[in-house]
Amino acid sequence: MADLRNNFVGIKSPNPFWLASAPPTDKAYNVERAFKAGWGGVVWKTLGEEGPPVVNVNGPRYGAIWGADRRLLGLNNIELITDRDLYVNLREMKQVKMNWPDRALIASIMVPCEENAWKAILPLVEETGADGIELNFGCPHGMSERGMGSAVGQVPEYIEMVVRWCKQYTRMPVITKLTPNITDIRKPARAARAGGTDAVSLINTINSITGVNLDTFSPEPSIDGRGSHGGYCGPAVKPIALNMVAEIARDTETHGLPISGIGGVTTWRDAAEFMALGAGNVQVCTAAMTYGFKIVQEMITGLSDWMDAKGHRTLDDISGRAVPNVTDWQYLNLNYITKAKIDQDACIKCGRCHIACEDTSHQAITQLVNGVRHFEVIEEECVGCNLCVNVCPVDNCITMETLPAGTLDRRTGKPVDPNYANWTTHPNNPMARQAAE
């Protein structure tokens, strides 16, 4: 049996599946249910400073996009941080941590960018017995208009400053949560590291409008006919999150900085991918909000069974394994040549590969052969782009086959060169370096 125990910057949990700071972790009732279901940890819904709590809108807080059969693909929210009294939250956190000593309990915090505000709240949180804090520099709506959330996360200098205060005023590990609403994710990550953060977590939600009501012309979700951008999350954002995690994992300045991976984790497979790209654990929200807390059981068993099948014993065996394989485009091997191959027994003859290639790509798939409906790759035209694989509705019907070195590439009429060669030395590159003699 694979060992799923997680040690993230000293915070221990029985598995690497944490619930992200969000509606599912707003109060003891939910968190207790989550722990009963098997979640390894929770990041409590973001606490604000002492005083009257924030208020939320009283109309819809969520918008969504759906795939086939109304499967939720992307969710957007305009909810703010906790709208419950600070002390109610702190009391409940303390009780929950006492009830569940083996689970991770992290406090998410967002207070104004003033040293005293942070100095005031940190001891209160520490007193709950929480295992660590997460700095919410990501929330992209509402709070950012008040100079908090992503308004901080978009200014590396502020990040560094606040992290520094936190490291100064608490012994708890500090996780800095980053916003993706920025051009280069490495900049805030470097700033957090410079401030002394123990880890970063990402991504927070992405600025988004999920749709427009075409009767009222109001953006969705609509509050009395008007809408505001919300934070986008769910399966649709996973590719964006994976890239940002990888960027930080492979950046020389942030390499080795612990990462808690967030963004569309829906299955064990998503979690494994985040961890392979350098995350030490993952945080989940939308999947739980879509299906309930029970999904963690699928995640735990799936990850464990996959690790067993592959001979990975601990999470350290998988964490970061894909990072060395993430590179810049210029270093990709231009002598690696693939051709699409259609399994005629699996083909259902929908013709989508043909029309995609014919209309939008390289005219490399037949429609008729000897007058019969038949879809076959024309190797002379196939550039190996993979579009046909992606539009084919049948799993594994079209595959990309690697041409072995020495075989003839019928598109170029040349044999496949066995040597690695990339753009940096390509003759078409005006900046090409001289290839070694």
Place this chain on the structure above:
Amino acid sequence: MGTTQSGILGGRLPLAEYEANFSDLHAPLDRHEALVAADRCYFCHDAPCMTACPTAIDIPLFIRQIATGNPIGSAKTIFDQNILGGMCARVCPTETLCEEACVRNTAEERPVEIGRLQRYASDIAMTENKQFYTRSARTGRRVAVVGAGPAGLACAHRLAVKGHDVVIYDAREKAGGLNEYGIAAYKAVDDFAQKEVDYVLSIGGIEVSHGKALGRDFSLADLAGEFDAVFLGLGLAGVNALRIEGENAEGVEDAVDFIAALRQSKTKADIPVGRRVVVLGGGMTAIDAAVQAKLLGAEEVTICYRRGKEHMNASGFEQDLAASKGVTIRHWLQPKRIAVKDGRVAGIELDYTTLDNGKLTTTGETGILAADQIFKAIGQTFEASALGALRMKSGRIVVDAEGRTSLEKVWAGGDCVLGGEDLTVSAVAMGRDAAGSIDRAFAAAQPLASAVA
């Protein structure tokens, strides 16, 4: 429970049971169901379903329009090719047409529910009385259409769109042809055939003259003299005879008459049916008669077909439907003699049959089934009369690919022509295409001096 009294009686069942038995065979899809079903369409390129449709409806497009919340646009896609798309959605043997061709069969042996989706979209447009077509400026050309069935209606509609004036002659009281008189009641509930006729005729420019039969009230020559063109969209009025002893006994009936009477009955309780019913034949008519006999409360209904299951014209779906309603289908049995008692049917003696070098022969064995009612469903014939020199072959009218007959100014389509498929949808295609051909012929001819702009 109904009565099992012998003889041919109406009112075998409580009224509520008739209502349940003759309700919609497939309930219409609601919006959610339609979206789920539409989601399964792969939007195939050069889609096999579209090729399989005799009217070549752009099926992937109309399904995508449903999936994207545009059922009205979807209905127009359907009606552009098939103005009787509503009825075809109900009666097409989709399992041997579009749905058989669906690539989902290869993927998971379950096609996209094309027929039910077509009904979903066309029902919405018809319920809203959404009219997609307006007539072109009147041309002054007049066309006679004989037969207000699927072929005639489709032809008349397309002609009317083109600005020509049409008079449809039909021998029956109601328009619709087999849609009104020849389809099992549970496939076209709520008087759908007449609603569809009204929808089609609302284009304007089409006059329907009821109770007028070719050969009795006028000849083809009369029409050709009076009109600029004639379209013959006649049905098959004749029924094949058994030519065996006892055929004239009371209780031996034509299945088509039984089916027509059922359609015209409101409650169905007034339609008498036997206790033990035998239906002779292997096509859709046999199935429709047998299933409805069972639904009327017959205790035993047996279809006897002289060849094997694989030779039956009725689709697999129809055969399964019959079986699910409690109809017994027996193969390799050919009627030999009808047993008669007191002038009434008492039973039927059948020869067992086999194929001998591809030729059907009797084995010498016989069997007897007790019956108080026997329906003949062994095929219909075209009763041609007053057609003059029109070229016929094998008892049907010979036409070219556009529906032109051997006579100038005369087109034909539907069941009355040679090489048809005896399907509503094929009749629609032929009527529609003949209208196109007529319109082109008018355009090629000298314009009328009296044309109204």
